[in-house]
Amino acid sequence: MFGLHYKLERTTIGFALAVIVAASIGGFVEIAPLFTIDETVEKAPDMRVYTPLEIAGRNIYIREGCYACHSQMIRTLRDEVDRYGPYSLAVESQYDHPMLWGSKRTGPDLARLGGKYSDEWHVAHLINPRNVVSVSKMPPYGWLARTTLRIDDLGEHLETLRRVGVPYTDEMIAHASADAYGQARPDSTYAEAVRTRYGEATQIRSFDGRSNEPTEMAALVAYLQILGRLTDVATKSAAQAGE
């Protein structure tokens, strides 16, 4: 065996190829089947897609690096289920390009944050976390409330997401900018169409408490309020297990 190696280490190309082969096996065995084994991702027929406003909010969440301190993955451990709610299922992040499971909890898990607090709480908390939670370590994000949200290119964003596998319809893509406006401005003429396109359960509210152009704050709060609520399959399976 060592004699063989004695020969191998005399040829550059042979050595390089051996490295690639040795290093590729693990990835192939562990990753490729995740795309082909059906049980990897559960079925959730009621699963809806993110609205354009929520996508914009998600992009702000990514831009600000929120994932560095907040996970979105409740593990199958008793204390996590007691603290944060039913454990996360793979299907819940099937439209997450990329996933935001996170790796560190300097702050709490956010996988089931949606609906836990009011919009007003979120706005006050994001402007200065220590106004609502005196011992918080979170940075203040006051400028989000002062920055107008860019919505003119959301159609392109949805189209790109469709290209990587999210089932957006042509209609959703065509009206993305108007839908983002309508979802954050319930009194506007665009609001009703959002509900028809994205379903009855879509939250159409002001989010940032304003009535002019939607701010980045509105988008981020809309995203935080949908976390864990794209499908209720996790809650249902938890309830069944409890029976």
Place this chain on the structure above:
Amino acid sequence: MISTLTKGERELAIVILGILACVGLAMAAAGRADPLGAHGWLIIALCVPMIFFVIAGYYTPQPAEERLSQYYDDPSKAGIIAAMVWVVFGLFVGDWVAWQLVYPDLTFDAAWSSFGRIRPVHTTSVIFGFGGNALIATSLHVLQRTSRARLPDQLSPWFVLVGYNLFCLIAVTGYLMGVTQSKEYAEPEWYADIWLVIVWVVYFLIYLRTLARRKEPHIYVANWYYMAFILVVAVLHIVNNIAVPVSFGHAKSYSLFSGVQDAMTQWWYGHNAVAFFLTSGFLGMMYYYLPMRAGRPIFSYRMSIISFWGITFMYMWVGSHHLHYTALPQWVQTLGMTFSLMLLVPSWASAGNALLTLNGAWHKVRDDATLRFMMVAAVFYGLTTFEGSFMAIRPVNALSHYTDWTIGHVHAGALGWVALITFGSIYAVVPWLWKREAMYSGRLVELHFWLALSGTIIYVFAMWNSGIIQGLMWRTYNESGTLAYSFLDSLVAMHPYYIARATGGLLFFLGAVVGFYNIWMTIRTAPAAQVSDVRTDIPVPASAGTPALQPGE
């Protein structure tokens, strides 16, 4: 610098920089309403002065033919200076971000300075800026010495070095503007990723072309590791960064994978960035500079074969231990845990090989801080790989995951192993490269060693304490069967450890500043009249000079 390039290379440099500047202009035009445009201007602002710089030196005399009988070390020198600049910057940002967890209002209410944006500035600056530049600089130095061959040309190493630093600069300025893919250690967006692939291919070609002209029959162990580092990082980088940009005018892209597949791909990448960037490359460094500095041959050739192939094969399986108890199928978690445990064998074989090499040279470890840097690095490598295998066990991971323990583990490896082996190697190679008798001040090397070691120990102990306390508080139930502590209780309990961590980081940062000053002064002092080994440091076959390190020895 331009005087070492041939005329053809000077012309090619102008053409490459011109093309790059045009790409920058296209980005600036297409991304007018986007951070992409700012990066376009950044590229123009860097390329145009460089074009003038090359033109200014265009008519200097061409390098003489004698150059071919010498090694080409100018890119290595520049790489070491770049590495030291990045480490001072990256550690400063790291310590700042650590103090933000003590005083969260240290962001000064600006968007660019919040934790989420400057944390990747820290990680990219130290891993890719410091680590990457040090790897490129030392690999080119080691490659020439162990092959007894000069680099194939003068331009391609500069292309790699300058191109790589451009990548780092785009990455770091991008985070400040909010440009990120959110994939940890793979944050740069699609255009930076494509550029890195180009740079990386040229880097590997330098390796192939130099090895093809080597005057030694065998490829030395250090080069196995450097080659594995280059090759596997390329594979990881390409697969994990497959994404579709929103448009050619947008910095933003959407990853091709989603959910559980994306998580697995990301941590397959993430853990092997640790394996092949932060381990394999630096083991290459260790396998050359440690025996050279100690004046002892590597303890065991067979042990280095076993550990090399063990690391190369097994590491690629272990990424899933980052996803224990998540929505990832359990069979993948179990595979990841199993291989993590087996990985301890080749890891300890490497660490043991390094330490046993020092047998017969322990008096040097006592007296020579440079060698002590490398020795302690090998010890930390052994400790960290043991800790890593331990933390990959599912029930242990249940406690440690999501807590500061992970941060402590990472820094035991990053500070204790990666940074210490790099500082040791740099202190060894700087006098050789600049033809000096020794470093400017041996006492400052000593001071740096103790600052770095104490900083690492304070940091790691603080994070062990906070991580384990955090993990225990999260899972403690009271007698009535409900959770005993709120999340905020655990956050408050972290406060003293965050102060300790930031203090340890400060010591480590100060050590790097001392090192920077020492290296700077070494370069500035006049060279020794005749350094003893200069005449032997030339690319001729072994019989004519001191033997190059070879695997069989």
